[in-house]
Amino acid sequence: MALPINRPGLWLASAVLLSACVGEQRVDTVQVGYRGTAMTQVYRRDATLERYRAVATTLPAPAPPADPMPAGPLPWQNVQVLTDVSVVELLRTMDAMALWVGGSQGNCAFCHWVDQPWSDTTATGEPLYRKLTARRMLQMVRTINGTYASHVKNTGVTCYTCHLGKALPNGLWFYNSPNDYLRHYLDRDGARVMTQAVAPGMANRSSVKQAEWTYALMISQSRSLGVNCTYCHNTRQFASWREAPPQRVVAYAGIQMLRDVNSNYLAPLNTVLPAHRLGAMGDAPKAQCITCHNGNYKPLFGRQLTVEYPALWGRAVWNGRAFPVPMVIPTEGQ
DSSP, rough: OOTTOOOOOHHHHHHHHHHHHHHHHHHEEEEEEEETTTOOOEHHHHHHHHHHHHHHHHOOOOOOOOOOOOOOOSSSSOOOSSSOOOOOHHHHHHHHHHHHHHGOOOOOTTSTTTTTTEEEEEEOOOHHHHHHHHHHHHHHHHHHHHOOOHHTTTTTTHHHHHHHHHHHOOOOOOOSSSOOOGGGGGTOOOOOOOOOOOSBBBBOOOOHHHHHHHHHHHHHHHHTTOGGGGGOOTTTOOTTSOOOOHHHHHHHHHHHHHHHHHHIGGGGGGGTTTTTOOOOSOOOOOHHHHHTTSSSSSSGGOOOOOGGGGGGGGSEETTEEOOOOOOOOOOOOO
16 A cells, blocks of 8 residues: 555644654653663653652641650550650650541541540440551551561651551452462462472472462552562563562562561451451451552652651661660560
């Protein structure tokens, strides 16, 4: 078919249509490896900017700094976690938590029986499941910030990282079947399905089905962070740790963190939460990558909110700033 060189109007219309299609995509590519290895990150600019604006416009302003630690014990009963901060720092942290989890509707009554704020039960003796859950979540946040710096670095996490001003974070999951691939974040070890043997057996359990689960797991991680495979892998050799970008080690630390969080902090809440907060199989909600990241390569695009709230650190020094008082890490039973 001959090109319509004698019809300039058609060429012009085609060029306009093509430029409009390209403009709608607004795709940016960033080379992260050697040429020829397809080591590039692909970002949809409009979608990324939209997520950034959403974070920038909803991120709450930090509460004013607290006064120095006064002498004497805390003047309340039944404080079990934040025992190493001042009265004003504790109140400041509680105010922030109400905003982080409850949004504009957040207040003390969201978790506490206001007539007896120290109580773990209501006037009728029913457990205050939100308060009991919040206490466990405080322990979890301090563990993450204090133990998993290999993943959260000096950015850390707060309640707002996952909750974003609402009661339930995104991406919570329950058991759907015994073979749910998200159990990799709970009690399943290893996602690699490579094999050096031919015949299947107890020592060689790799299969097409397991490869499908691993693929689903990797795609969920990619979508959770808004990145493609080359963010953590070298396309020349996907299995190689030596040739992989540093982010792969950070991601692996995140998987270890999620297994700890889900196994020791979230899953045990099935004895605390009411039935309407549990899954069909009676299990408590659990987290995955998107719960913190919400489609961004860094949660809240790396906003360092944690440093402004020492009660959540779980370590004695943060970004060169010392904890206001000698740091006491609570034991598991406290």
